[in-house]
Amino acid sequence: MSKQRFEIVLADADDTIFDFGKAEYYAFKSTLNKFGKDCTDEEVKLYSEINLKHWKELVKGTITRETLKVHRFEEWFSYMGFTLDAKAFNDIYAPSLGDYSFLIDGAEEFLRKLSKIVDVYIVTNGLTTSQTRRFQNSTVKPYIKKLYISESIGYSKPDERFFDYCINDIGEEDRSKYIILGDSLTSDMQGGRNSGIATCRFIRRNEHLKSDLCDYEISDYNSFFDILKT
Numbered sequence: 001m002s003k004q005r006f007e008i009v010l011a012d013a014d015d016t017i018f019d020f021g022k023a024e025y026y027a028f029k030s031t032l033n034k035f036g037k038d039c040t041d042e043e044v045k046l047y048s049e050i051n052l053k054h055w056k057e058l059v060k061g062t063i064t065r066e067t068l069k070v071h072r073f074e075e076w077f078s079y080m081g082f083t084l085d086a087k088a089f090n091d092i093y094a095p096s097l098g099d100y101s102f103l104i105d106g107a108e109e110f111l112r113k114l115s116k117i118v119d120v121y122i123v124t125n126g127l128t129t130s131q132t133r134r135f136q137n138s139t140v141k142p143y144i145k146k147l148y149i150s151e152s153i154g155y156s157k158p159d160e161r162f163f164d165y166c167i168n169d170i171g172e173e174d175r176s177k178y179i180i181l182g183d184s185l186t187s188d189m190q191g192g193r194n195s196g197i198a199t200c201r202f203i204r205r206n207e208h209l210k211s212d213l214c215d216y217e218i219s220d221y222n223s224f225f226d227i228l229k230t
Contacts, residue, residue: 004118004228006198008172010148010163012182013124013131016202017107017140023100024048031093035084047076055125058156059187065151069094069127098133104204108140110221115143118228123166123180125150125157125187146170157184158191167195179215181224189213200227 014020028044054072057063063071073086073093114120122144124131128151135147148166155162167175178197182188183204192199193213200216210217216227 006179006228007118007177008170008179009114009118009120010123010166010178010180010197011111011120012180012184012188012202013122013126013134015104015183015204016181016188017104017111017122018134018138019102019104021048022102023097023134024051026100027093027097031089031096034092035089037080037082037084039080043080046079047072050075056186059125059158065127065156094127094129095133097127097130099137101134101138103138103140106221110224111140111143114224119145119170121145121166121170122147123157123162123182124148128152157187158194160191160194163191163195163197179227185211185213200224 011017025041025044025048028047029038032038051072054063054068058065058068069090070086073084073089077084077086111120120143122135124147126149128149131147131149135141135144146169148162148169150156150162153162153165155165157163167173167178172178175196176198179200180188180192180197181200181202183202185201189199189201189211190213192215198215199213200218201211201214203217203219218224218227
C-alpha cells in the first residue's frame, strides 16, 4: 500500500455509498403492500420526512432507537388513517430495506480503486438487520474491511464512544491516519470532530453550506483521491 496522507477511511453508508432514498421507497411500498395498503409517491415522501426527523432526534439523544422503530410509522399511520401495528410493520420493513442495495452512481468503482490504496471501513447509524443484509447483498462487499453498525455497538454517531470502539477494533491508535467520508454534518462530520479525526463531507445535492466541521468537501468521488495524496 503506497504512502497516503490518510491510510484508513471510515465511510458512511447511506447517501455516501448506498442510495438510501431509492431503497427506502421500494422497501416501504413493498411492506405496505404486504399489509394490504398502498399510497402515493407524495405520501412516501411524507414518511421519509418523518423518518428523517426521528433519526435526527436519535442523533441528538432525545429518543431511543426502539422508540424510533415504531413512532415513525405510528405518526405516518395516524396521518393516513391506517390502523396498523407499527412494531409488526417495522419487523417486516427493516429486513426488507436490506434487500435493496442500490449504490450511488460510481460508488462501486470508487471503492474498488480506493481499497487498493487505503483500508476502507463502513460506519453507519442504520439498523443492524437492514445494514447487514444490504451489505451482504452488495457488490461493494469485497472492498470493505469491516462494517460497523451503531445499533450493534451501542452508541451512535456522533458519539465519540462509537468512534473509540471502531478505532480500538481496527487497532491503529494514530488518529491522524483516519478520515471520515460522509454526507451528514450532525453525525459524520460532528462525529469526526468529536473523535479527533479528519472529516470530508460528500455533497450529492446542491447543499453547499460551508461548515467548520468539514476539513474537506467533495461533490464527486474522484476528488477524494486528491485529498489522499501527500
